[in-house]
Amino acid sequence: MADRTEPDWVLMFSGSPWRVAAHRQHALARQLAVDFRVIFVDPPDNHPCPRPTVRRVGDSLWHAVGPSPLPYGRQFPPVNLLTRRLTAAWLRSWLDRHPGARLLWLDEDLAAPVAGRLGESAVVYDATDLDWTFTRRWNRWHLRRGLRAAVGAADLVLASSSALPERLPAARRPPVVLPNGCDPDRFTPDGPSASWLDPLPRPRLGYLGAVDTRAFDADLVAAVARSRPEWTFVLVGPATPAGRAPLAGLPNVRLHDAVPYAEAPAVLRGCDVGVIPYRVGGLIDYVHPKKCYEYLALGLPVVATPLPALRPLAGPVRLAGDAPAFVAEVEAALSDATHPEQVARRRATAVANSWSVRGDRLRELLAELPVRSRTAPAGVAGPAGRTERVPR
DSSP states (O other), X not given: OOOOSSOOEEEEEOSSOGGGOOSHHHHHHXXXXXXXXXXXXXXXXXXXXXXXXXXXXXXXXXXXXXXXXXXXXXXXXXXXXHHHHHHHHHHHHHHTTSOOOEEEEEOSGGGGGGTTXXXXXXXXXXXXXXXXXXXXXXXXXXXXXXXXXXXXXXXEEEESXXXXXXXXXXXXXXXXXXXXXXXXXXSOSSSOOOGGGTTSOSSEEEEESOBSSSSBOHHHHXXXXXXXXXXXXXXXXXXXXXXXXXXXXXXXXXXXXXXXXXXXXXXXXXXXXXEEOBOOSSGGGGOOOTHHHHHHHTTOOEEEOOOGGGGGGBXXXXXXXXXXXXXXXXXXXXXXXXXXXXXXXXXXXXXXXXXXXXXXXXXXXXXXXXXXXXXXXXXXXXXXXXXXXXOO
């Protein structure tokens, strides 16, 4: 292909808005921007958006909000289809004024209708979650159909957890596991701690994330809290009534609203152990919680339930399947929480699993990705014409 003065495009249709800034999608967008020009496209909002926008947010990174003429732009199948097609047409028109080959990236199942409509030379689907498990049963068919369409359109399927590929529809090529990572430069042991933690007794067991019934095992936390009343659980994140119900009346459990991502390191620095008390054996088994690496980057010992994605980390991460085992592992973690060699080991594990490392691996995968000919007709699901590598 002819040399270009500008990098090629990655069109990233995400299930999480750019303003959130804290998720896998945002980290990988920044990594992709090292070699590509990246347009991060927000999902449709519940409110109409008659005026689409594209604004530059980095050296090679743009944020786009597409047109959405109707409310609940992705909640109902006909509205979602209309909104996605309008967004694809608008964005393709914008891209036609900014030349460069195009790689389409999907991490939201409901964005699948844009595939084949943007003149892309390849499609990547990044499986970060099973969206259909978040919704009520009556709506699951909508999301599962979107998942099948997204996987079916993809030339490369990535999975954030080793437990995800077996739960995905059949793909053209076996999915490649690209685990979550962390930013060790943000989550450093040195720095201030959140002052609101000062009155809380130590040791403090910290958790960042939702307190719900889908993932969070409140019964496990309640059992541990009752058996060790001298420990303080610091649970920071949104809580549902059902999620926090088993914790009611426990004086050593402190529930706190979610904090901005920039404040997360300070909260964790005020804790002695990081915990991941997730349910095991249900729909959530496939997750790979990036908070694990963030805890480790801060030098914190980590105690977690034995999620499949965390089992290879046994050692730096202590795994416990029930309340007595959890108590024993926390006690062991507290015994070497500040030991310099152990702190260094945890930090080294986090650095080895940084977003920078993930970005290097991602660029390798894209460099070897067979792509469709630029002359392939729009809407063709499989590779057509000659095979070439993704332009860089």
